[in-house]
Amino acid sequence: MKSLRHAATVGAIALAGAAALGAAIGGALVLRIAREVITPAPRKNDTEVLAVDTGAQTIELGRTPDTELPGSYGLYVDGTPGYVKLGAVLHADGGTVRRKLLTQIEPGAEIGRHAAFSGYYYLAPSELHLPYESVLIGTPAGPCPAWLFPAASTTWVIQVHGRGATRSECLRAVPVLHAAGLPVLVTSYRNDGEGPRTRPGSYGLGATEWRDVDTAIAYALRHGAERILLMGWSMGGAIALQTLVSSDHGGAVVGMILDSPVVDWRTVLRYQAREMGLWDPLPQLAMDALEQPWSARLSGADQAIAFDALDMVARSAELDVPILLLHSDDDGFVPSDASHALAAARPDLVTMPVFTGARHTKLWNYDQTRWTHAISDWLGEHGFAD
Structure with missing residues (x-):
């Protein structure tokens, strides 16, 4: 009997140890996934x-x-x-x-x-053969390099690139915007490899970067802008949307152009997790980790990230400017589901022509004529073209 009790005790300890080990391994995996989400990654050969x-x-x-x-x-x-x-x-x-x-x-x-x-195609602003200047925008995180393409209008466009990208991503849009007479400011932001680096060096998925775009708006207003259009690519769309609903200068924003945008991070991260063979509850646990201050810090985040605040379908009632939403249904990286949901929630504001065949942020590359006409027509329809 004593030996049986001993065996049972040893077995219980072993099971508890195995459970603790499993929990530790699971916790480490969750934090690793969370870290992947917010850590800027170098360009990968594909x-x-x-x-x-x-x-x-x-x-x-x-x-x-x-x-x-x-x-x-x-x-x-x-x-x-x-x-x-x-x-x-x-x-x-x-x-x-x-x-x-x-x-x-x-x-x-x-x-x-x-x-x-x-999909960049252009790497340097000189390739566009348009007048431009390099400027520095002082932000709460430090100076952010930007390119300014001047024009006569007092309606300026501020472009925001996406996750793992640089300002070069935005150059494709400059010709159509410049042809409409609009000055274009192509800005960087914290931890993007060109802007200032915060101590953790991580992305906030729009929750922190919008402050740098807010400062870019202030820069434009000081230099002759009276109205602002925000254009965001991929995660830059999430940043632009957060700027609109969070900025003290939000009243100056009169419209938005979003290319392959992140409208709701939960939709994106679950999709990308499935593509990598990771199924629930892992993606949800990773997002939960980023929402808690202590586990967010363990994941390398600057601060906890509130995914509810980043869900612009749920917050669609707060939007109050016309939006041109360009998103391919064959995106392959940021699914168009949330974009369609936003268009359905706010048909009074959102114009969303259907694109298929193109991949993520490659609509210009795939069908430059249709993409360009979609923007120029929208600008003219809303009285933004000069």
Whole structure:
């Protein structure tokens, strides 16, 4: 009997230990997922370069949902060019895609096998052949570099790039906005690799970055702006929406353009978790961790993140300006569900033309003509074009 009691005690201790170990492992996994959500990540190679023909100026790539897209794109490559522009798909067969090179590659240039496909297309403002100046915007986190493309109108556009991106992401929109006579301010923000770094160096998913955009609004108002349009790409859409509902200068904002925006983070994070093979309750537990001050700090966050406050479908009644919402139903990274839900909740404010086929933040690349007309028509309809 004594031996049985001893065995039972040992067994209970073992089970308790196993449970504690499991809880510790589970907790560590949850914090790791939470950290992934808010940690800026370097650009990842996602494309394989199979061959380059410098005579025909073509490049052969491994076939992926991105590399087979029609349109014009960019490609970060290992080797001499660093970055090249890609044109039309010339041939797609099995696992390969051959595209036209729009950047001249000289014979003998070394290009590695690993590359990163990009929707940026333009990297530097000088490529647009428009007048611009580099400015610094003082924000609560520190000075944020920005590009200012001047024009005559007192209605300014402030562009906000997305997660893991830089200001270059926004350059595609400058020509159509400038053609409408609008000055365009393309700003950076904290922890994006160009703006100032806070101590943890993490994203706030819009909950903190909006303060930097708020300062950009103040800068524009001091330099001749009377009305502001906000344009946000991906997470930049979440930042722009938070700016609208949180800023003391929100009254100056008269409209918004959102490209592939994050409208509700819960929808996005659950989708991305499923794509990685992580199912509930892990995504929800990670979000719960980011909502609690102590676990948010353990995850590397500046502060706790209130996901209810970032759900702009639930807060749609607070919106009071016209919104042009551009989002492909084949986004592949930020699902369009929440965008459609916002359009359904506020049909009086939201214009959402249907786009399909394009991938995340690549609507301009996929169908530049339709994307450009959607913006210019909306600007004219609401009296924003000069």
